[in-house]
Amino acid sequence: MTFHETVPYENSFLVEGKTFENAGHVSRQVKTLLQKMKFSKEVVRRAAIVTYEAEINICSYAERGKIVLRVTPKQINIEATDEGQGIADIELAMEEGYSTATPKIVHMGFGAGMGLSNIKRFSDEFHITSEVGKGTHLEMVIRT
Amino acid sequence: MKLREVKEILEAEVFVGHDQLDMEVKTAFGADLMSDVLAFAKAGSLLLTGLTNPQVVRTSDVLDIAAIIIVRGKRPLIETILLAEELKIPLLGTRYILFETAGRLYAHGIVGCLERVAEKRDFS
Numbered sequence: 001m002t003f004h005e006t007v008p009y010e011n012s013f014l015v016e017g018k019t020f021e022n023a024g025h026v027s028r029q030v031k032t033l034l035q036k037m038k039f040s041k042e043v044v045r046r047a048a049i050v051t052y053e054a055e056i057n058i059c060s061y062a063e064r065g066k067i068v069l070r071v072t073p074k075q076i077n078i079e080a081t082d083e084g085q086g087i088a089d090i091e092l093a094m095e096e097g098y099s100t101a102t103p104k105i106v107h108m109g110f111g112a113g114m115g116l117s118n119i120k121r122f123s124d125e126f127h128i129t130s131e132v133g134k135g136t137h138l139e140m141v142i143r144t
Numbered sequence: 145m146k147l148r149e150v151k152e153i154l155e156a157e158v159f160v161g162h163d164q165l166d167m168e169v170k171t172a173f174g175a176d177l178m179s180d181v182l183a184f185a186k187a188g189s190l191l192l193t194g195l196t197n198p199q200v201v202r203t204s205d206v207l208d209i210a211a212i213i214i215v216r217g218k219r220p221l222i223e224t225i226l227l228a229e230e231l232k233i234p235l236l237g238t239r240y241i242l243f244e245t246a247g248r249l250y251a252h253g254i255v256g257c258l259e260r261v262a263e264k265r266d267f268s
Contacts (some may be wrong), residue, residue: 026230031206045187045208052206053182082179105221109195112179121183 006037009071015075017062017084020108026067027052030078037071043144046122047076050140053115054080060105061085062135073144075124080138086129094120094128145169145253147211147234148220151188156167156214159225161211161234172219178203185209186257192245196220201227201235209233215242255256255260 013026013035031048039047051067058065062084070077087093094116101111120126127142151158158165172197173185174192185191187208191263193200196218204212213232216222219229220235228235238245 020197020199023199024206027206028202035244041187041208045206048206049182052202109176109178109181109199112177114179114183118183125244 007071007073009033009037010069012068014057014065015062015065015067015080016062017058017082018121020059023047023056023059023108024052027053030067030069033069034071034076039076039144043076043142045077047142049122050119050142051078051080053118053119054078054140055108057115057136057138058082058084058101059112060101065135077141077144078138078142079138081135083113085131086134086136087128088132090128090130147236148264149252150211150213150249150254151236153252154240154245156213156236159168159220159235159237160228161236164234165212167210170254172246172254173257173264174215174242176242184205184258184261188251189257190242190249190254192242192249193267194242196224198223198227200224201231201233204233205231211236213238213245215240221224231236 020119027048030051034044034047062082066081069078072093092098096117097113099111099113104112123140124143130136147167169190175181176194181203185207186212190211191204191209192213192215194216214237217239243256
């Protein structure tokens with residue numbers, strides 16, 4: 001498989017919410033795909049980190065979600081949309097250390113209030129919108 | 145230092161990765177919170193942790209962690225061992241506590257993957 005045969009590329013992955021059983025499956029698939037497309041280790045790592053963080057958020061807080069991967073030669077676009085509780089105060093949620101995690105989430109090693117700020121740090125562009133009781137939409141761009 | 149020496153220093157048990165003990169490692173990060181590991185750990189480092197669930201392996205895979213050392217004599221869950229085998233990430237266990245594990249490795253030349261966090265995190 002060569003770069004030109006695979007890019008532009010688009011695929012979407014469903015994420016089961018409220019369970020950690022499959023947490024990390026999507027980011028693993030995204031990582032494998034990007035590795036096959038021969039992106040640099042650094043780019044693949046950043047894309048995997050933001051996808052994993054978004055996936056963990058869906059597994060932690062939402063009923064279900066979807067992650068869409070779009071790849072062009074110049075950038076990797078990862079969109080995570082969930083049906084869930086939503087975020088009331090996005091600015092507050094972006095603050096390191098702010099968390100609404102349940103004991104179950106903390107037991108899995110997450111919920112330290114680092115996820116969204118970490119996504120922002122590893123993305124070149126990051127957009128977030130949310131509606132309480134409906135869900136959250138994240139868009140991450142990593143330039144290659 | 146080779147992973148084999150890490151194993152000897154920590155008198156560690158190898159759960160996964162007997163065939164990868166010649167791997168070279170120079171740095172480490174230690175935490176029980178995967179959220180912090182995701183924020184701070186660098187590629188190619190050892191991960192020292194007391195967490196034993198499969199998310200330790202998932203997190204390590206995402207970050208290109210070289211090998212996982214489970215501290216305090218904890219046993220990884222069977223799902224954790226199977227996932228580490230599948231993703232070919234060495235998984236070791238030591239009875240030393242996190243502080244001792246870090247101290248013993250540091251005394252032998254392994255350093256932190258970062259010394260301290262910046263006063264203000266760089267979000268650029």
